[in-house]
Amino acid sequence: PLLAIAGVQDPGNLGTILRSADAFDAAGVVLGEGTVSPFNPKVVRASAGSVFRLPLARTKLNHAVARFREDGLRLIGTSSHKGVPLNQAKLDGPLVIFIGSEGAGLPRDLVSQMDELVVIPHSPRVESVNAGVAASIVLYEAARKRG
Numbered sequence: 001p002l003l004a005i006a007g008v009q010d011p012g013n014l015g016t017i018l019r020s021a022d023a024f025d026a027a028g029v030v031l032g033e034g035t036v037s038p039f040n041p042k043v044v045r046a047s048a049g050s051v052f053r054l055p056l057a058r059t060k061l062n063h064a065v066a067r068f069r070e071d072g073l074r075l076i077g078t079s080s081h082k083g084v085p086l087n088q089a090k091l092d093g094p095l096v097i098f099i100g101s102e103g104a105g106l107p108r109d110l111v112s113q114m115d116e117l118v119v120i121p122h123s124p125r126v127e128s129v130n131a132g133v134a135a136s137i138v139l140y141e142a143a144r145k146r147g
Contacts, residue, residue, distance in 0.1 A: 015046020016132030083117030
């Protein structure tokens, strides 16, 4: 899958996301507006070199959505509180997984364009897992389902 990042500002989180994208064979990462630079020294360090191996692009995600649709990609959004449980989500075929920012999650205008929202079931004691952890779990599950 492709990974699309919407406004992740913490360099450690983006580095973790890039490292996991590399580990679980993401086709590339699209960085949306408000996302920290992938070449921030903390991102580079946390990515353990993955930033130099992955295809990266920076664009406005609302513009990218139209192109993704033209190319026949399914759009999967992540949510901390609503959606299909991750283990039940359809993660095969050509798709783009959208990861939102640490505080706000995915912007509403993007959420409304998703084909499916997925949620990672977790204890109600915790509001959410951070963006790096969420991306890693979703990428792992997508790789597992693809065999």
